[in-house]
Amino acid sequence: VPASLGSAVVIxxxxxxxxxxxxxxxxxxxxxxxxxxxxxxxxxxxxxxxxSVKALPLRQASALGCDLTSxxxxxxxxxxxxxxxxxxxxxxxxxxxxxxxxxxxTGPEAIAAVVALxxxxxxxxxxxxxxxxxxxxxxxxxxxxxxxxxxxxQLTDAPGGALGxxxxxxxxxxxIAEGDSGLWTQILAANAAPVARVLAAxxxxxxxxxxxxxxxxxxxxxxxxxxxxxxxxxxxxxxxxVARIPGKRGAPVRDNAVVQVVIRDQxxxxxxxxxxxxxxxxxxxxxxxxHSPGLPVGVAELTIRPDSVARLTxxxxxxxxxxxx
Amino acid sequence: VPASLGSAVVIxxxxxxxxxxxxxxxxxxxxxxxxxxxxxxxxxxxxxxxxSVKALPLRQASALGCDLTSxxxxxxxxxxxxxxxxxxxxxxxxxxxxxxxxxxxTGPEAIAAVVALxxxxxxxxxxxxxxxxxxxxxxxxxxxxxxxxxxxxQLTDAPGGALGxxxxxxxxxxxIAEGDSGLWTQILAANAAPVARVLAAxxxxxxxxxxxxxxxxxxxxxxxxxxxxxxxxxxxxxxxxVARIPGKRGAPVRDNAVVQVVIRDQxxxxxxxxxxxxxxxxxxxxxxxxHSPGLPVGVAELTIRPDSVARLTxxxxxxxxxxxx
Numbered sequence: 001v002p003a004s005l006g007s008a009v010v011i012x013x014x015x016x017x018x019x020x021x022x023x024x025x026x027x028x029x030x031x032x033x034x035x036x037x038x039x040x041x042x043x044x045x046x047x048x049x050x051x052s053v054k055a056l057p058l059r060q061a062s063a064l065g066c067d068l069t070s071x072x073x074x075x076x077x078x079x080x081x082x083x084x085x086x087x088x089x090x091x092x093x094x095x096x097x098x099x100x101x102x103x104x105x106t107g108p109e110a111i112a113a114v115v116a117l118x119x120x121x122x123x124x125x126x127x128x129x130x131x132x133x134x135x136x137x138x139x140x141x142x143x144x145x146x147x148x149x150x151x152x153x154q155l156t157d158a159p160g161g162a163l164g165x166x167x168x169x170x171x172x173x174x175x176i177a178e179g180d181s182g183l184w185t186q187i188l189a190a191n192a193a194p195v196a197r198v199l200a201a202x203x204x205x206x207x208x209x210x211x212x213x214x215x216x217x218x219x220x221x222x223x224x225x226x227x228x229x230x231x232x233x234x235x236x237x238x239x240x241x242v243a244r245i246p247g248k249r250g251a252p253v254r255d256n257a258v259v260q261v262v263i264r265d266q267x268x269x270x271x272x273x274x275x276x277x278x279x280x281x282x283x284x285x286x287x288x289x290x291h292s293p294g295l296p297v298g299v300a301e302l303t304i305r306p307d308s309v310a311r312l313t314x315x316x317x318x319x320x321x322x323x324x325x
Numbered sequence: 326v327p328a329s330l331g332s333a334v335v336i337x338x339x340x341x342x343x344x345x346x347x348x349x350x351x352x353x354x355x356x357x358x359x360x361x362x363x364x365x366x367x368x369x370x371x372x373x374x375x376x377s378v379k380a381l382p383l384r385q386a387s388a389l390g391c392d393l394t395s396x397x398x399x400x401x402x403x404x405x406x407x408x409x410x411x412x413x414x415x416x417x418x419x420x421x422x423x424x425x426x427x428x429x430x431t432g433p434e435a436i437a438a439v440v441a442l443x444x445x446x447x448x449x450x451x452x453x454x455x456x457x458x459x460x461x462x463x464x465x466x467x468x469x470x471x472x473x474x475x476x477x478x479q480l481t482d483a484p485g486g487a488l489g490x491x492x493x494x495x496x497x498x499x500x501i502a503e504g505d506s507g508l509w510t511q512i513l514a515a516n517a518a519p520v521a522r523v524l525a526a527x528x529x530x531x532x533x534x535x536x537x538x539x540x541x542x543x544x545x546x547x548x549x550x551x552x553x554x555x556x557x558x559x560x561x562x563x564x565x566x567v568a569r570i571p572g573k574r575g576a577p578v579r580d581n582a583v584v585q586v587v588i589r590d591q592x593x594x595x596x597x598x599x600x601x602x603x604x605x606x607x608x609x610x611x612x613x614x615x616h617s618p619g620l621p622v623g624v625a626e627l628t629i630r631p632d633s634v635a636r637l638t639x640x641x642x643x644x645x646x647x648x649x650x
Contacts, residue, residue: 044642056544075492089542091587097490128486136487141480147476149563150530151469154523156566161453162461165402166420166570169363169501173469173602176494178567181560186540189546190554196538203531205475206524213513215520219381221514229515231471235506237473241481242503245491262416270612271596272602278596287595 005116007028008069011036016050016076023121026090046072046110048117052137054101054130067224072114073101073130075137076123091122098123101130138194144182145200154179172319207235256285257306259313260299262322263289273321274302280315282308330354330441336361339377340399343413348446351415371435373399373442377462377514379426379455395441398426398455400462401448416447423448426455463519470501470509471524477502534559581610582631584638585624587647588614598625598646605640607633 007030021033047070051057055074062068075151076098078313098118102111118125128136152174159160179308188195212227263269277284286303314324332355335346346358346403372395376382379398387393401423406510423443427436453461477499480488513520537552546553602609611628629637641648 099490107640115457115599126486126489132486136484136490139483139487139587140384140491140495144478144495146534146559147531148494148498149428150527150534150558151472151565153530153559153562154464154526154566155569156334156562158464158566158569159457159461161451161457162464163569163571165424165461165551166452166465167402168620169568170465170469172497172500172568173473174563174570175497177560177562177563179564181557181564184560185557186546187554189541189553190544192538192541196535199531199535199538201479202471203528203535205478206472206528206531209471209475210521210524213517213524216514216517219514221511228510232510234478234505235474235502235504235509236470237478237481238499238502239477239504239506241477241479241483242499244480244483244488245496247490267606267608268603270609271599271601274596274599276596278593281592283592284595287612289611325440 005033005113005120008117009034010193012050015079015088015092019078019090019092020050020117022088022090022275023093027120034186045070046113046245047071048114050074050076052141052187054099054133056134056190057061058101058103058130062219068103068105070106070110072110074114074118075099075101076121078123080082088219092120093118093123096123097126100132101128101133103130130264134191135194138191138198142188142191143198144193145179146188147196147202148174155274193307205234230235256303257309259302259304259316259323260310261302261316263298264302270300273316276315276319276321277302277312280312281311282315328443330438331444332356334359337375338483340413340417341403344403344415344417345375345401345442345446347413347415352445354445355374359485370395371438372396372423372487373386373439375401376515377466377512379424379458381459381515383426383428383455390591393428393430394432397431397435399439400441400458401443401446402422403448418443418446418448421448422451423455424458426453427460428455459516460519463516463523467516467520468511468523468527470504471513471525472500473502495547530559582626582634582642584627584634584648586627586630586641587624588625595625598641601640601644601646602627602637604638607637607640 005024008021008024009032010017010024011034013033013035021031026033051056051073052075054075058068058073061071076093076096078096079090097308098121100111100114100118109131115125174280209231212230216225216227223229223232262272263273274284282304284302288301288303289298302312315322330349333346333349334357335342335349336359338358342358345354349356374382376398379400379582382438387398401418401421402415403421403423422505423446425436425439425443440450454501468579472477480499534556537555541550541552548554548557588598599609607629609627609629613626613628627637638648
């Protein structure tokens with residue numbers, strides 16, 4: 001434990017605050033945990049926060065005449081869909097980016113103390129300006145939330161038959177729209193301008209795609225048809241965008257291979273499967289289960305490194321599992 | 326095997342055609358599989374197809390003066406991201422909806438034969454009009470694909486730092502945008518009007534959200550603020566829409582509980598975990614791994630029925646696993 005982190009006051013006993021307190025306790029830091037205590041806050045030598053928007057609170061603190069030399073705005077990226085202290089865990093920040101946004105006024109001791117805090121929580125410090133941070137999270141977190149909600153909103157009065165045709169694709173596109181709308185409205189309003197820019201761009205692309213589709217007329221549609229070119233261009237750009245998102249270990253997701261195994265929907269089936277997989281010595285990067293609504297079988301998808309495919313499929317096939325690439 | 330399915334000609338040896346042929350072979354049906362054979366097609370007694378759009382090909386067949394009494398348009402919902410015969414499997418349609426769209430001219434023998442085909446492939450026949458089918462898939466499949474692409478397209482020139490902050494939410498929202506843009510452009514153009522209607526509605530909601538955000542101004546934003554009300558309304562509607570998507574066994578996903586276990590990233594770890602889970606007698610509905618980029622641990626998320634939570638967590642904790650709800 002660095003000297004700068006001999007003790008800490010954590011104000012706010014929700015998911016993040018309690019998880020930080022747990023992580024610091026594990027590392028021997030003396031922690032006071034409180035939900036609201038202005039006196040304790042006044043005694044502190046340095047400050048950080050964990051809000052997901054950074055420029056606005058910094059402007060507000062500056063406008064209030066606060067001393068900014070000891071304040072280092074922070075944002076741990078540790079998304080969970082649950083909240084509250086019951087969901088807290090000491091390893092919540094493990095290996096996840098933790099943005100800190102010191103300004104020109106910030107003192108080096110304050111920065112060092114907050115970096116030590118991040119390391120104590122086993123997060124990865126990422127140093128960037130507050131405005132740039134806000135543009136980044138608008139793009140990769142805040143705008144996607146609204147896009148998912150806008151697609152999901154179309155389902156509220158959909159016929160049951162249509163929803164019965166839904167597959168994993170629709171579930172994935174709309175999943176994050178399940179969040180707390182009150183909290184998200186606050187976040188969006190606090191990062192209004194950067195989110196508005198991304199949403200306006202997405203809305204314009206979708207409006208252009210809708211217009212192009214409305215004008216296509218009957219097929220055949222040659223590749224030079226302007227509507228076809230516009231649609232194909234948007235889909236190509238989307239495909240290129242997805243390819244840029246880093247996966248586990250920073251490697252692009254597409255470098256991995258997927259092996260499929262048909263499993264019965266009963267206790268012990270996955271244990272038997274992973275027993276064989278484990279004995280083969282192959283490390284499984286990710287798993288998923290493809291659903292078969294209404295039926296007692298499914299398909300387990302095992303994501304592994306491409307050079308392990310032969311070893312895993314041979315081991316599974318030898319043990320009698322129906323395997324497919 | 327029903328008499329009507331003594332033999333079948335499958336024209337098209339891609340993922341779907343080869344999977345149908347495999348399924349029929351398993352059930353003792355004599356199958357001819359060919360990529361293009363007008364002579365074989367002329368000899369057949371009944372016809373179906375597997376295109377994901379139904380009204381347009383029906384109109385085209387009608388305009389060509391085809392005999393529609395023996396043609397039953399069909400669409401098996403068996404999405405896979407891979408394609409081609411190598412990805413084919415006899416159980417591709419297992420428990421998945423398979424839409425058939427007979428019209429007023431369709432003969433009852435043809436319908437019976439196609440229903441028998443669907444049952445042979447262990448799919449679930451869903452009978453609905455061609456226009457309604459096209460509106461349904463526009464909503465739950467075609468439009469979500471374009472929405473995912475439009476969001477992902479914003480990432481093509483994003484700074485690397487922004488992408489480093491990406492979490493599972495962004496990955497899920499954009500995942501399906503990785504598909505084949507040429508094939509998808511064809512599908513979208515063939516179902517142009519219904520897709521255009523959904524996209525225009527999503528674009529309008531996003532444009533309104535962008536405009537509301539651009540007008541919010543500095544906080545505090547009271548709940549009656551028109552921008553706040555508009556945003557909150559869209560997010561609430563999105564949340565309600567997601568809740569309507571059926572999960573495994575037709576039950577809403579939110580009825581399930583999730584138990585989290587910290588795992589090391591090494592061979593055999595999942596086998597040991599599922600060994601204990603299997604011995605507890607609890608059936609695991611779904612699994613996921615939460616990534617810790619760059620680090621050798623992760624969190625396995627086990628989705629189970631809520632009444633199994635106590636049993637599973639006790640069994641895991643007794644075996645020394647760090648468990649959380």
